[in-house]
Amino acid sequence: MSLAAAFVSAIVFNVSAQSLTDLLKGTKAGDAVNAVTNLVEAVTNSSNVSLPGTWKYTGPAIDMTGDDALSNIAGSAVTSEMEKKVASAFEKVGIKEGTVSFTFNDDMSFSCTILGKTLNGTWEKNTEEGKLTLQFGQTMKYLSITGYLKATTSGCELLFESDRFLSFLKTVLSAVGKKSTTASAISSLSNSYDGMNLGFKLSRQ
Secondary structure, eight states: OOHHHHHHHHHHHHTTTOOHHHHHTTSHHHHHHHHHHHHHHHHHOGGGOOOOEEEEEEEEEEEEOOOOHHHHHHHHHHHHHHHHHHHHHHHHTTOSTTSEEEEEOTTSEEEEEETTEEEEEEEEEETTTTEEEEEEOGGGTTOEEEEEEEEETTEEEEEEEHHHHHHHHHHHHHHTTOHHHHHHHHHTTTTTTTTEEEEEEEEEO
16 A cells, blocks of 8 residues: 555544544534535536547546545545656556547447557446446457546546556557556556556546
C-alpha cells in the first residue's frame, strides 16, 4: 500500500465505525455535507454522460473505493499526487495526451486509437448501475472489460478496478506492439494502487 493510501486508511480507522455524515447529523455542518454530497452525486452520475462521439485522453483517473464520506474527502486531498505518479508511468510507455482516443457510435460499436493503432469492438452501458462494458474484437482476443463512468466538469472518467485495468492495459499495449516496454512501468503500479480504481480522464474532441 502506498504512503498516501495508508494515510487515508489511518484517518478513516481513527473515526471508529461512525461515518462523517453520522458524526455531523443534525448540525448545520451535517446539512452542508448532505447538500454537497447530493450535488456531487447529481453531477457525477453516469447517466449524465452521453457517450456517442469522440473522446480524447487527457490524463489518468484515480478513484478511491468505499462509501465513507471522510474517506472521500481525505482521498481527494491525495488523488492529485497519485495521478502524477501514474501519469509518469503511463508516459514511459507512450500514453499521454494526444495518443489515446475513443469513438463511441450510436450502433453500439466503438474504436479505440492508441499509439497510432486502432482497436475495434462494441460497447454496452448500464445506466442504472453506472457501468460500461467494452467488448473488443479479434485483435484483443475478444477481451471484455467492465468499468464505470463518472461525469466530470470537463468530460468524464472511465474507471476500472486497478488490477483489471493494469492487466487490460498490458494487453492493449501488447496488441499495439509495446509489449517489451510495458512490464516494469505498468507492473510498478500494481502494489501501490491495490484497492483503488484506475482509468482514463476523457474529454470530447
